[in-house]
Amino acid sequence: MTYQHILYATDGGVARLTLNRPDRLNSFNDAMHAEVRDALSRAKASADIRVLLLTGAGRGFCAGQDLGDRAVAPGSEPVDLGASIERNYKPLVLSLRALPLPVVCAVNGVAAGAGANIALACDIVIAAKSASFIQAFSRIGLIPDSGGTYFLPRLVGSARAMGMAMLGDKLSAEQAAAWGLIWKCVDDAEFPATVDALVQHLSTAATRGLAATKQAIYAAGDNTLEAQLDLERDVQRVLGKSLDYREGVSAFAAKRQPRFTGTQ
Ligand code: T3D
Numbered sequence: 001m002t003y004q005h006i007l008y009a010t011d012g013g014v015a016r017l018t019l020n021r022p023d024r025l026n027s028f029n030d031a032m033h034a035e036v037r038d039a040l041s042r043a044k045a046s047a048d049i050r051v052l053l054l055t056g057a058g059r060g061f062c063a064g065q066d067l068g069d070r071a072v073a074p075g076s077e078p079v080d081l082g083a084s085i086e087r088n089y090k091p092l093v094l095s096l097r098a099l100p101l102p103v104v105c106a107v108n109g110v111a112a113g114a115g116a117n118i119a120l121a122c123d124i125v126i127a128a129k130s131a132s133f134i135q136a137f138s139r140i141g142l143i144p145d146s147g148g149t150y151f152l153p154r155l156v157g158s159a160r161a162m163g164m165a166m167l168g169d170k171l172s173a174e175q176a177a178a179w180g181l182i183w184k185c186v187d188d189a190e191f192p193a194t195v196d197a198l199v200q201h202l203s204t205a206a207t208r209g210l211a212a213t214k215q216a217i218y219a220a221g222d223n224t225l226e227a228q229l230d231l232e233r234d235v236q237r238v239l240g241k242s243l244d245y246r247e248g249v250s251a252f253a254a255k256r257q258p259r260f261t262g263t264q
Contacts, residue, residue: 005032007057008039013050013203013262015043022058025110027066033088040095050262051202052099053195054122055106064113064136064146081142089114089146093121097218100211102202106195107173107182112136117146120155123214125182126198127173128191133181138168154221155181206244207262 007018017039019026043049056062070079096103096118105122112134119125119133127133135144135152143149144165152161156179164171177185186194202210212235220228239245244260251258 001035001038003035003039005029006035006039008035008042010046010049012200013048014053014199015039015046015049015051016053016055016199017043018055018057019062020057021066022056022060024066024068025060025063025112026056026058026115027063028088028114029066029069030088033092036092037095040092040099043101044099047263050101050205050207051199052101052103053106053199054096054103054119055195056108058109060109060115061105061107061111061131062115062118063110064115067140085145089118092118093147096121097214101207102205102210102214104195104199104202106191107131107133108191110134110170114146117144117148117151120151120181121147124198126184126186126191126195127176127182128188129173129185130188131173131185133164133171133173133176134168135164136168138166152181155179204260205262206242206248206258206260208242209239209244212239 005019005021007016007020009016017036019032019036021027021029021032040052043052065084071077102124103122105119105125107119107125107127108131109128110132111119111127113136116133116135135148137144137148144152148165149161152164155161156164160179163169171179171181173182173185176182216228216231216235219231223231244258244262247260248258
């Protein structure tokens with residue numbers, strides 16, 4: 001598939017997926033969804049890729065659904081938004097969560113509507129200081145989708161989730177980091193280098209261990225403590241037989257940096 005609305009590039013173990021409709025603040029249309037799906041499948045299928053970076057071109061990260069594709073003139077047939085979510089947004093969020101690699105979202109500018117919640121579906125969210133998060137849905141009579149009603153209360157508690165969802169105010173990247181909505185906010189001037197260093201680090205880490213870490217942490221949201229302890233036991237049993245575990249312990253004993261392969 002050739003891409004018109006995204007950029008997809010691989011370099012070493014890093015796959016970089018850039019939403020690329022800057023004049024529409026990288027809002028999603030059906031074609032962009034299809035391209036993102038294709039790129040995520042490619043990243044998943046490539047044994048060489050050990051981290052995925054999701055970011056946006058231009059001054060925004062993503063403004064959610066392209067509202068230009070939504071006919072609302074009196075008398076026009078309403079679009080089935082449920083069908084759109086089933087076809088596009090739900091698979092996207094589930095793919096990001098299930099990808100057996102760390103997924104970093106570099107929020108380079110405003111993240112609004114589904115754009116904000118797609119960012120929150122990623123494993124590590126780092127934002128430039130000038131970026132912001134807007135649960136824009138209430139401004140157009142919708143609820144937070146793309147996992148918003150799931151992620152927000154879990155990340156910031158229901159009081160802040162409710163305020164963000166009902167008011168649709170702009171939350172600065174700094175405030176988002178202070179609230180624990182995202183991992184980190186970085187000065188704009190340092191943002192590209194910080195993101196690069198982060199993905200380079202992750203591209204040489206013990207990938208299978210990181211994939212298991214994300215699945216375990218996500219499972220914790222629904223598990224009892226006992227079920228989670230069982231899950232940790234079972235996962236650790238598998239990872240304890242991996243070459244990366246051997247390498248990590250050997251490197252520790254030899255007081256050198258580990259050389260993880262990420263494969264087994
Ligand atoms: O529909 C379904 O399938 C269901 C799923 C829905 C998921 C959703 O995401 S619903 C929520 C959709 N998104 C929004 O409601 C956000 C709309 N955008 C904004 O509120 C503002 O653009 C921002 C707060 C994000 C940024 O404001 P600002 O002042 O920095 O930029 P701007 O001037 O509003 O936008 C710049 C351009 O991008 C502008 O075009 P123009 O005038 O220069 O030709 C604007 O129209 C365009 N743009 C921004 N967001 C969208 C968009 N065009 C289409 N769709 C957008 N979502």
